[in-house]
């Protein structure tokens with residue numbers, strides 16, 4: 001036998017001995033007029049102290065909490081029952097002191113054991129299977145979640161007030177209905193009958209009104225919470241370093257932002273609402289039911305115990321399925337998103353069939369999981385109904401006996417039955433909400449994990465000087481990508497100077513490290529060794545906003561955002577006048593083309609009115625760079641696609657203003673005019689000089705140039 005059962009039985013026996021002693025003394029006390037409610041409460045306090053002490057001596061620390069709960073129940077049940085009886089007693093039949101009824105005193109321990117079993121086996125099993133550190137973690141997360149509701153305190157307080165008022169009204173309805181039924185026989189005055197009807201109508205109206213108000217305010221609060229959380233999470237995403245987006249799939253991130261935030265807000269708010277409503281309702285209803293018939297209440301408790309055990313078996317299964325479906329959903333969504341986004345790649349590899357198969361497999365898996373969940377639900381629902389049916393039959397038999405013996409009126413029986421369904425629903429709701437909240441803990445933890453994530457990059461500085469020359473110096477820069485092993489260096493001790501007013505070119509075979517240099521300049525990554533200086537100051541000392549204005553980049557992957565042409569050109573610049581946009585386009589010799597479009601600069605691009613060709617997209621990117629008045633213009637592999645006129649116009653514009661141009665090109669023809677060329681191979685600067693100097697040297701650049709020309 002489990003030690004905890006032995007301890008439980010021992011505490012029960014001790015309680016019985018104490019109760020017997022009390023009953024004996026009650027007979028004596030009542031004869032001297034001292035056996036009132038206060039005496040019962042005093043005895044309960046004394047008994048609690050004894051039982052606690054007994055449990056403390058008897059059991060070890062791991063069983064203390066359980067025995068304490070049981071002792072509290074054993075002590076509280078009887079005085080609470082008697083107090084409720086005195087509270088609910090009609091004025092015509094005032095409450096008499098608790099009787100020295102041995103049977104009723106022994107019923108206390110039976111009910112306590114039942115209630116303990118319901119709680120420990122039915123509702124607390126979630127907590128039991130979780131290690132205590134997890135429990136603490138869950139509690140901390142839920143408390144933290146509660147803090148996000150703080151700005152809505154003004155909504156929450158009235159919402160909870162309406163909730164309690166609605167529950168009070170709901171609880172009174174069946175009681176008043178029963179009383180009206182008892183009056184229907186016409187043995188009471190008309191005025192009393194109509195008073196009862198009016199009272200019933202009033203609580204019905206109150207319940208509807210308060211429920212509506214509560215629901216409306218909760219919905220409103222939830223919408224506000226959702227908006228706040230989504231804003232916070234999206235802001236956190238945007239602050240993360242590039243590596244974060246390489247590690248995390250975009251589909252999964254978007255699903256976290258939409259689905260998970262919705263789900264965590266909804267679940268926690270709804271469950272807190274449901275738990276509070278159901279707890280208040282259960283306590284009130286239980287009190288009234290005990291008052292109506294304790295025998296029927298015991299039967300109801302037995303039904304609840306069986307249902308709780310069944311539910312306890314069902315919830316972990318359904319929760320596991322729910323989590324699997326959620327993961328599967330995110331995976332399926334990400335598969336579809338990836339395929340649509342990279343449709344050109346998919347098509348060029350003729351991989352449509354493959355992608356379709358992968359997607360179908362994911363959908364089938366999701367369907368299988370959903371079907372399995374539904375089967376569990378059906379079996380569970382069927383068994384629940386069978387238990388309900390059997391208990392209902394037993395109750396009818398018992399009720400017949402009670403009514404014929406005069407212990408119960410028909411109205412009271414109707415009231416009791418009217419309470420029965422809501423009470424089991426309330427208990428079911430409490431345990432479901434509890435389990436559901438715990439199931440959401442994983443989602444909450446993931447979302448909070450993102451919210452707490454600090455970007456792994458240096459804090460931005462505060463330098464933003466009016467004047468900037470645009471001189472860049474790479475000083476012994478070594479760098480390996482965060483996703484690559486530390487010894488796999490993309491750049492190895494690179495030292496080079498990009499002079500202001502000059503055009504510098506980075507040349508080298510594929511994978512040599514050219515783009516890595518640009519990524520470091522854009523501060524997408526941080527170098528592990530060495531530093532990059534801009535006008536003699538480390539790059540990270542400047543504000544990011546300033547850097548992105550002064551160092552304009554035209555990269556290989558030209559992403560245009562949905563929106564107008566103007567939006568794409570002034571992207572990220574606040575309050576940029578149209579004239580400035582036009583001016584930049586004029587300098588890049590693109591204004592004429594843009595002005596011919598239907599809505600000129602307001603023409604929607606990227607999924608909008610027009611689809612720009614590769615060359616025009618590059619023109620947009622060049623104008624976007626020029627509109628910032630950059631001191632350093634970084635061009636990554638753009639020459640092959642852009643119109644030569646536009647390209648030369650842009651270079652002239654920057655160089656004539658004394659700015660620097662850094663060019664990364666495969667088309668070596670465009671670098672022959674550069675003032676300075678750095679030849680990079682395997683992440684190292686192998687040669688530097690002008691085209692003529694490097695060709696004369698006959699080294700790596702010379703070979704590379706010749707190979708490229710041959711190709």
Ligand SMILES: Nc1ncnc2c1ncn2[C@@H]1O[C@H](COP(=O)(O)OP(=O)(O)OP(=O)(O)O)[C@@H](O)[C@H]1O
Nearest residue numbers: 481483484490508509510511512513514515516517
């Ligand atoms: N995001 C990344 N994560 C890990 N390794 C990367 C990443 N990007 C590039 N690399 C590696 O870093 C090295 C340098 O790549 P980089 O893109 O800088 O070369 P590149 O000279 O610009 O090549 P290309 O001309 O083909 O664009 C290569 O070995 C490449 O595989």
